[in-house]
Amino acid sequence: MNYVIVGNGVSAIGAIEGIRQHDSAGSITVISDEAVLTYGRPLISYYLSDKIKFETLPFRPETFYEKNGVEMRLDSRVLSLDPYEKKLTLDTGDTVSYDKLLLATGGTPVTPDLPGITGSGVHNFTTVAHAETLKELVDTVRKVVVIGAGLIALKAAEGFAEKGVDVTIVVRSRIMRTYFDETAGELIVDHLEKNGIRFMQGTGTKEIVRNADGAITGVETDSGFVEADVVIVAAGVRPNMGLASQAGLTTQQGIRVNDFLTTSDADVFAAGDVAEAKDLLTGEYTVRPIWPNAYTQGRYAGMNMAGADTPYTGGMSMNSITYYGLPTISVGETNHADDTEYETTVHLDREKSIYRKLIFRENVLVGCILIGDIDAAGFYTSFIKNGFVLDAAGKERLMDGDPSPALWPDSFIEAMMNNP
Template identity: 80%
Template sequence: MDYVIVGNGVSAIGAIEGIRQHDQDGRILIISDEEVPTYGRPLISYYLSDKIKFDTLPFRPESFYTQNKVEMKLGSRVLSVDTSAKTLMLDSGESVSYDKLLLATGGTPVKPPMPGIDGPGVHNFTTVAHAEALRDLVDRVNKVVVIGAGLIALKAAEGFAEKGVDVTIVVRSRIMRTYFDETAGELIVDHLEKNGIKFMQETGTNAIVRHGDGTIKGVETDRGFVEADVVIVAAGVRPNMGLAAQADIGTNKGIRVNDFMATSDPDVYAAGDVAEAKDLLTGEYTVRPIWPNAYSQGRYAGLNMAGADKPYTGGLSMNSITYYGLATISVGETNLADDAGFETEVFLDRERSVYRKLIFKDDKLAGCILIGDIDGAGFYTSFIKNGFILDDEARKRLAEGDPSPALWPDEFIEAMHNNP
């Protein structure tokens, strides 16, 4: 069996491990347009600020690929997929055949339509190559503007601020609105401002302004002009579905997959930030661009490519990150378009930057936001993920910040003991 994986993010690692769990001998080939094996993308801000070295970035050691008999074509781009002939055409002119194909092509940074965005001095921050380019600049610039509201924007800002650069984040609405409510966002902003990062929230970006020689002068916003030597555009990432569309594989907001991570072509699978896969809580099919889901989807794709016939149980919306020592986490239903049917319990201590918001639906915990004190995060997650029924006492203890495993159902605890 010839397995080919296009992309080299954490989904690829999951797929390798899934394949080898069921098939020890099939040929596995990874094709990636990046020059390096899979690395920890959330770590690139620490690499930018010199907190970690390059050799700490790899997600698995080199021996992992050798032990699992994995071949790699790095720095190679797939131009097209021929599903009838089961071949890929590479930019080198080489044709590669497959029996089972995984598209783990990730996401592409969004490029907002605005004057001045094309040209030198404007950067993205999603790959180690982006971090390398910025490392060459970080000690030579004084002012940086980051355009964006999400995790990538905040981590890019932190990477520069750690090096003493003047950083301003321009946000069209408010930060991290996908995962955090206004109170949580305020606590994060307050904490980052204390560490020197400036924010312009509810601010639109009109243009990137350049000097006569093309170098960056600054950013024109609807609240005035902001000077900058470099601009980081972190305005979101969209699924990289080009190959799927070219091959006439079904797409929507991402590459559509079934419960076995297979696409509309039964020999082509998709996983990670490009896949529109099942959500554990809602049962809907959606794109959840986060690392734990990407790994899990890759693993199930690998298992099923190898014939294991194991359905993916679904991903969980989750975000966990630390900003200058302030730990934050959100899990499950935290960004409600409609509050109907949901109830919330809130604890807030602004002085200590501690916030706990629990979202209940009927007699279950549906989501949580934790800022500052995240010690119980794993236990809260277990209640959300497993859909445990809560009586009044259990709900009271969760609301008081005591999500003890003693509240787990007896049958769940027994099952854990029986299946360690």
């Protein structure tokens, strides 16, 4: 069997490992337009600020690819996919044939339609190549404006601020809306402001202003002009569905897949930030662009490419990151708390930057937000992921910050003991 994977993110690693669980002999080729092996994308802000070295970035050692018999074709772009001939055409002019294909093409940064956005001084921050470019600038830059409200925006800002650069984040609404409510967002902003990052929330960007020579002088916003030498655009990422669309595969929010991660073509699979896959809690099909989902989808796709016929149980909305020593985590359904179908409990200690919000539906924990104190995050996640039904006493213990495994059903504990 000839397996080909397009993309070199964590989904590709999952797919390699999934394939090798069921097929030790088939050939595996990974094609990536990046020039480096798979690395930890969340680490690039630490690389930018010199907290870690480049050698720390790889997600697997080089021997991993050798051990698994993987041919890596790096710095190679796939121009087209022919699902009828089952071949890919590369920018080198080469063609690559496949029996089973995985599209793990990730996402592409969104570029807002703003005057002045085209030209030098405007950068994205999603790859190690972006980080390399910014590392060359960071010691000469005085002021940076980051446009965006998500994780990429915050980590880009942190990377520059750690190097002593004056950083302003311009946010059209508020930060991290997908994962955190207003209170959690306030705690994070307060913490980051104490560490020197300036926020302009509820502020729209009008124009990136340049002088007569084309150099950036700043950003014009709804709230006035902000000086800047460099602008980081972190206004979101959209699934990179170009190949799938060109090949006639079914696409909606992302490349639509079934419970086996198969696309509308039985020999083509999709996983990671590009895949519109099943959500564990809601049963809906949606794009969940986070690392744990990407790896798991890749692994299931790999297993099924190798004939395992094992259904993917579904991903889950989750975000876990630390900002200047402040740990945060969001799991499950966190944006429906005002609905009468949901019951919410909150514990807040602003002085210590501690916040715990639990969201229940029909005596089942379906979401949580934890700021500051996240020691019990794994236990809360187990209740959410497994949908354990709680009695009044059990709910009370969770609300009090005690998601004890003693509350797990006996049948679940027995199953764990029998399948270590």
